[in-house]
Amino acid sequence: MKFKTTKLENLCELITDGSHYSPPSENEGYYMASVKDMSDYNFKFDECRKISEVEYKKLVKSGCEPKKDDVIISKDGSPLSNIFIFNEKVPMVILSSIAIIRTDKKKILPDYLKYYLENKQVKNYIQSSYTSGSVIPRIVLKDFKKFPIEYPEISIQKKIIKILSDIDKKIMKNISINNNLEQLVESIFTNWFVKCEPFKDENFIEHSWTNFPESWELIRLKEIIHITSGKRPSAKEDLKKDEFIYPLYGASSIMGYVSEYSYNEPILLIGRVGTLGIVQRVVDKCHPSDNTLVIKSKYYEYLFQILKRINYDAYNTGSTQPLITQKAISNIEIPLPPSSELDKFEKISSTLYSEVYKNNREIQKLTKLRDTLLPKLMSGEIDVSEINFD
Missing domain, CATH: 3.90.220.20 (DNA methylase specificity domains)
Incomplete structure (x- = not known):
């Protein structure tokens, strides 16, 4: 070529x-x-x-x-x-x-x-x-x-585009499926615990978050969570390299990679310093940085939805940059539905999110394949001139 x-x-x-x-x-x-x-x-x-x-x-x-x-x-x-x-x-x-x-x-x-x-x-x-x-x-x-x-000439460009775009289409399809699954979980949560459809025949108690049925409890988050701060890593790399294979999470996203992980279980991360209001779900080996608060709960799925609805600016105590404390989060009041309904929601949501995780793993594999092929196609190392897609 x-x-x-x-x-x-x-x-x-x-x-x-x-x-x-x-x-x-x-x-x-x-x-x-x-x-x-x-x-x-x-x-x-x-x-x-x-x-x-x-x-x-x-x-x-x-x-x-x-x-x-x-x-x-x-x-x-x-x-x-x-x-x-x-x-x-x-x-x-x-x-x-x-x-x-x-x-x-x-x-x-x-x-x-x-x-x-x-x-x-x-x-x-x-x-x-x-x-x-x-x-x-x-x-x-x-x-x-x-x-x-x-x-190269246009005919070769079209072949290279065909190879790479077919992979991208599969990635985008999985992303679309994941978005639909996440919206379904959101819809179930709203129907059950915001509109309270399963409890519509009960008397309701007024509350700032939502008017909730009398069979619910008003609790503080510390009653259903374990919360701690992330830790600053001893060393990190911006990209995966050698033994640096575990994602280092910042307040809003992955900020690098480390050689040792500190968690290998489902956790929820929110920003402690800097960026507030982004809730991250993590289920694989990882290391949360000192910019994060790490939260665990047996009501993982319910808590994830609750954390997304909190106005974190109301709990910001920072002067030069945003800051939120473990104590502030722990003392937030929320209505808690009966355990029977929570267990149902946890089961349905975790099943749907297991498909999301499965799709994410496929997305990672497809992305790696695309990123491996891309430079080889663009340099001509892989010759596509004899390939016929018709």
């Missing part, structure tokens, strides 16, 4: 970022996304701000509206951490923390460029050579336009 090399700008019709002006938010209106609203495959529309029609039209005129088949990349904060193809029909605009790349499809296909930029070697090189900013790293677009791209 033959590859050509040229500057990125020679393969594109447009390379730009979004608006450097941030209009005021509105309750209703048009979506406006920043880098925090990106995921691996799309925008998180439920987290996007909304702006007025007047402001939306201004930003559209300024070229801040993504079009179908645009390559969308995270430009600021964690450059290239999210890259996807925009295929939505939803009218929206973006802020300057996001970049739009519109390819010349006669030269390079959008999906090929997306996969090319997702190659870890390419990504690392761009992050080290085409970014600036010590506090908030960002891609410098005027330099990024000069980035050299290696690409």
